[in-house]
Amino acid sequence: MEDLKYCYKYPHPAVTADCVIFGFDGVSIKVLLIQRGIEPYKDRWAFPGGFVRMDESVEECAKRELFEETGLKSASVEQFYTFSDVNRDPRERVITVAHYALVKISEVCGGDDAARAQWFSFDELPPLAFDHDRILRVALTKIKERICFEPIGFELLPEVFTMPELQNLYEAILGVKFDRRNFYSKMRKLEILTQVGERPAGTSSRIPILYRFNPTKYAELKNRGFRLEF
Amino acid sequence: MEDLKYCYKYPHPAVTADCVIFGFDGVSIKVLLIQRGIEPYKDRWAFPGGFVRMDESVEECAKRELFEETGLKSASVEQFYTFSDVNRDPRERVITVAHYALVKISEVCGGDDAARAQWFSFDELPPLAFDHDRILRVALTKIKERICFEPIGFELLPEVFTMPELQNLYEAILGVKFDRRNFYSKMRKLEILTQVGERPAGTSSRIPILYRFNPTKYAELKNRGFRLEF
DNA sequence: ACAAAAGTGTTAGGCCTACACCCATGA
DNA sequence: TCATGGGTGTAGGCCTAACACTTTTGT
Numbered sequence: 001m002e003d004l005k006y007c008y009k010y011p012h013p014a015v016t017a018d019c020v021i022f023g024f025d026g027v028s029i030k031v032l033l034i035q036r037g038i039e040p041y042k043d044r045w046a047f048p049g050g051f052v053r054m055d056e057s058v059e060e061c062a063k064r065e066l067f068e069e070t071g072l073k074s075a076s077v078e079q080f081y082t083f084s085d086v087n088r089d090p091r092e093r094v095i096t097v098a099h100y101a102l103v104k105i106s107e108v109c110g111g112d113d114a115a116r117a118q119w120f121s122f123d124e125l126p127p128l129a130f131d132h133d134r135i136l137r138v139a140l141t142k143i144k145e146r147i148c149f150e151p152i153g154f155e156l157l158p159e160v161f162t163m164p165e166l167q168n169l170y171e172a173i174l175g176v177k178f179d180r181r182n183f184y185s186k187m188r189k190l191e192i193l194t195q196v197g198e199r200p201a202g203t204s205s206r207i208p209i210l211y212r213f214n215p216t217k218y219a220e221l222k223n224r225g226f227r228l229e230f
Numbered sequence: 231m232e233d234l235k236y237c238y239k240y241p242h243p244a245v246t247a248d249c250v251i252f253g254f255d256g257v258s259i260k261v262l263l264i265q266r267g268i269e270p271y272k273d274r275w276a277f278p279g280g281f282v283r284m285d286e287s288v289e290e291c292a293k294r295e296l297f298e299e300t301g302l303k304s305a306s307v308e309q310f311y312t313f314s315d316v317n318r319d320p321r322e323r324v325i326t327v328a329h330y331a332l333v334k335i336s337e338v339c340g341g342d343d344a345a346r347a348q349w350f351s352f353d354e355l356p357p358l359a360f361d362h363d364r365i366l367r368v369a370l371t372k373i374k375e376r377i378c379f380e381p382i383g384f385e386l387l388p389e390v391f392t393m394p395e396l397q398n399l400y401e402a403i404l405g406v407k408f409d410r411r412n413f414y415s416k417m418r419k420l421e422i423l424t425q426v427g428e429r430p431a432g433t434s435s436r437i438p439i440l441y442r443f444n445p446t447k448y449a450e451l452k453n454r455g456f457r458l459e460f
Numbered sequence: 461a462c463a464a465a466a467g468t469g470t471t472a473g474g475c476c477t478a479c480a481c482c483c484a485t486g487a
Numbered sequence: 488t489c490a491t492g493g494g495t496g497t498a499g500g501c502c503t504a505a506c507a508c509t510t511t512t513g514t
Contacts, residue, residue: 007234008322011284012242015314015325054241054323058314082312082327084245084288093284095245097312097325164493181495182477189475206484206493394466411468412504419502436511438466 013084013093017062018049018132019077020098020139021070023105023119024156026165029172030119031136032108033128034069037116040090041129047136048117049096062099070117072108076155077101080142081135088131100139102155147173148228151192151221154213160196162208163187190226192217243314243323247292248279248362249307250328250369251300253335253349254386256395259402260349261366262338263358264299267346270320271359277366278347279326292329300347302338306385307331310372311365318361330369332385377403378458381422381451384443390426392438393417420456422447 021032033045048069052061062077077099084095105119120126128136146152153169167183187193196210251262263275278299282291292307307329314325335349350356358366376382383399397413417423426440 003239004237006239006241007237008242008244009233009236010244010281011236012238013245013282013284014238014240015243015245051240052243052314052325054243055316057316058312058325079312082288082309084282084327086285086287095282095288095327097314162493179478180493181479184494185496186476206486206491208493392466409504409506410466411506414467415469416503436464436466436513 011093013095014089015052015058016049016094016096017052017058017065017079018047018096018098018135019062019066020047020100020136021066021072021074021108022100022102022139022143022156023108024169024172025105025119027168027172028121028123029169030105030121031125032070032103032117032119033126035116035118036129044129045118045120045126046129046132047098052097058097059099062097066101070108072101072103074101074103074107081138083131083135085131096135098135098139100143102143102152104156104158106158144174149225151190151213151218151226154192154218160210160212162210164208166211186228190217190221192221241323243325244319245282245288246279246324246326247282247288247295247309248277248326248328248365249292249296250277250330250366251296251302251304251338252330252332252369252373252386253338254399254402255335255349255351257398257402258351258353259399260335260351261355262300262333262347263350263356265346265348266359274359275348275350275356276359276362277328282327288327289329292327296331300338302331302333304331304333304337311368313361313365315361326365328365328369330373332373332382334386334388336388374404379455381420381443381448381456384422384448390440390442392440394438396441416458420447420451422451 023030023032032048034048036042036044036046048066049062050065050068052058056064059077059079062079063074066072066074066077078101079097079099082095082097086093088094088096108117108119127133143152147170153166153173156169157165163184164180166187167178167180170183171177192213193211194214196212253260253262262278264278266272266274266276278296279292280295280298282288286294289307289309292309293304296302296304296307308331309327309329312325312327316323318324318326338347338349357363373382377400383396383403386399387395393414394410396417397408397410400413401407422443423441424444426442
């Protein structure tokens with residue numbers, strides 16, 4: 001008991017930051033999980049995360065843990081809910097501030113740190129540690145809410161992408177199907193897409209046109225907020 | 231030092247729950263503050279709130295503290311952000327989960343507990359304790375986001391209200407002016423308002439028509455979500 | 461008598477939705 | 488040659504935004 005050296009007049013909960021990391025492979029949404037190496041829930045899959053240090057905010061903690069456990073250096077990690085059920089951790093009272101981030105799936109391929117990290121799609125999810133299944137459900141809800149008002153979708157796509165890919169992304173997140181023609185014109189109206197290169201005139205209607213997004217317009221739209229009526 | 235009886239292997243932050251309580255007096259938005267009786271920030275105004283106990287979630291804590299300090303028993307206290315800057319409390323590391331609630335201003339009039347509680351409008355705010363001014367700004371942002379998608383506004387109004395009052399409420403929260411005629415028809419289209427009583431025919435165009443809201447339609451709309459294009 | 465507050469309806473424009481056809485490729 | 492995937496444009500309906508007049512009351 002000699003190592004219990006941090007003492008308080010009243011009981012204090014432990015506080016952690018967890019990261020729900022979403023990716024997109026062109027077809028379906030993926031989530032990044034880490035296989036736990038220690039008890040409790042040893043060998044179960046869980047979100048990257050860990051205990052908040054006394055010299056960092058929970059957001060800083062989330063970014064640090066994310067980097068340590070997956071090698072990801074994502075600028076936009078954002079908290080979305082704090083889970084505080086009394087018995088959510090068998091060790092002691094732990095309150096977790098849950099964050100999410102949208103990343104390009106290619107960014108997390110390499111790295112030895114990421115040995116235990118793996119992308120899962122929703123129809124092949126393993127059982128999760130702690131209350132992480134609940135955290136995932138809430139994260140999904142929040143993402144759905146956001147995607148209609150901020151062009152967050154693009155953070156999930158590679159630099160260059162096709163219109164069908166973009167549509168797949170929206171359909172995968174929102175769980176609905178759109179009319180291709182309406183989706184195209186809606187996106188064009190936003191004026192954040194720039195066509196990449198030229199399609200040799202008349203030579204192909206089968207290979208999709210490539211786009212990248214216009215960073216200026218994109219940032220502007222993101223600040224101003226927008227309204228996607230899906 | 232004998233009373234430092236809660237000891238841990240690693241340092242733990244303290245965790246509090248704070249409540250930003252919004253009210254509406256028919257003209258402007260008010261916020262409920264409590265004058266602190268103890269250091270730090272003694273005599274400064276702050277949001278109701280306090281330390282999370284080990285046998286309650288942060289939401290339960292928020293409700294409990296709200297009741298203890300203001301006599302309010304509000305069903306719908308909702309967390310909106312967790313503030314964790316390292317030095318936000320001079321005593322020790324304190325992370326606070328901030329909540330908000332919308333209440334009818336009449337519900338908090340009586341009660342001795344509320345002796346130190348007082349409603350303030352935004353143009354006469356006193357200096358706030360801790361980082362509560364920042365918390366207030368974030369709360370306002372979140373409320374603005376919500377009011378366009380959930381009919382939360384009605385929770386701020388008395389049972390029976392007039393259309394101008396309702397419009398004032400929306401204008402006060404969103405900080406913009408609406409065309410009266412467009413606002414009226416938009417509200418009518420939602421079909422959640424029921425006219426109260428009868429206006430003696432032809433006898434008055436100066437006193438406003440009274441409405442209450444239809445709880446069934448209101449709940450339905452709240453679940454389904456809606457879209458107010460202001 | 462005049463200013464201020466409350467009530468009401470119409471029109472034009474923009475956005476959303478639904479929908480059909482052509483071209484190219486690969487089986 | 489046929490099925491599949493990609494690209495494009497149009498017409499109708501709904502919602503939004505702009506806008507004017509009448510009544511009443513209080514000063």
